[in-house]
Amino acid sequence: MTQSYRYISYRAEGALAILTLDLPEKLNGLSGPMQAEVRDVLARLQAQQQVRALIITGAGRAFSAGADLADILAQGDGQAQAEHTYRAMLEQSNPMIRELRASPVPIIAAVNGIAAGAGASLALAADIVVASESAGFLMPFIPRLGIVPDLGMTWMLPRLCGDARARGMLLLGDRIAARQAAEWGLIWACVADAELMDVARSLAARLAAMPRHATAELKASLDSATRSSLDEQLQYEADRQRELLAHSAFQEGLAAFLGKRAPVFP
Structure with missing residues (x-):
């Protein structure tokens, strides 16, 4: 089964399904419409029985560069940008993370490139995260933008890798390579680039066989x-x-x- 979307692609292959963030020219920036489409997939999976495991990955050279800053800039002055982003978080972004975490269908994030900001939050909200060797995680919120991490990052990160590493990652904003992320317990595994989707499919098949x-x-x-x-x-x-x-x-x-x-x- 293939569902038609504009900002993502989605296809089901029996008990497995793959959702691809599909705006590579913008490094799969998480615009409002893209988030709405992700939520639509999650809602459809909730209401059916056939698909029993979902893989989320990105098209092109990034998993997701995070929030679509061009969309924020288009809102006008700083106050208008702030109000627009606040409403978008309450109405779209935060529900998306809650729905990912609560999905009865187990979710694997196959991180194929950089996962930055909100893109990292999206990846880490999955049940199992595997990343290619060339991938990395970047938290630019504080050192580059002067804002707090969002989409659940401050809740997830200390639980995944401990308070000391979480504080260092968020304060310094250094890129954390996939191999280091695996060593720190931030993700399940780091694999060779060419093996990423094969590993993700293998894990998804195991999950799909479970009750x-x-x-x-x-x-x-x-x-x-x-x-x-x-x-x-x-x-x-x-x-x-x-x-x-x-x-x-x-x-x-x-x-x-x-x-x-x-x-x-x-």
Whole structure:
């Protein structure tokens, strides 16, 4: 199945789907219309059962250079730019990140080039991030623009690589190479450029073979853990296991384990 869009491309291949940010002449800058199209894909995936894993990547030499600054400049003076950006964040950008994080379909970001600013936030909001050796992550918010990181960056980055590294990355704005990002725990893996999409597809195929509801359950569990004490989280896990152990997926997994075979989930 292929869906027609203007700023992204999207195609489904059985249980896998690939969303490509497709404005290479602007390094896939995250304009409002592009974000709306990403959200449309996420909404469609929420309402169907066939696609069970999504890969997000970028066309050309960048994953995404971040916010479309030309769009901000076109709004007029500084106050008009500020109000336009504020409304866009509340109405489009922030919902997009929430929907990525909450998607029942597991999402892999295949970072093929620079992921800067909001583009880095988009990549890191995925469930699994793999990057090519030539890729990198750049946080220009404070040293180059005098603004705070956004689209969840200040929430995600310390959780991924620790407070000291997060502060250094955000204050200094140095480009972090993909290999260093992997060593710091910022991403899952750094791979050779030529292998990026093959690795992403392989990971997506593994995710697609898992019970669909389990992905949503894991995301909800991790989200719960960010706002719970240990005792509260232990109770949460027990409550969820009480329901999930009776699910047909667990029964199939148990039978497969005892039968020494791979599970085939419904």
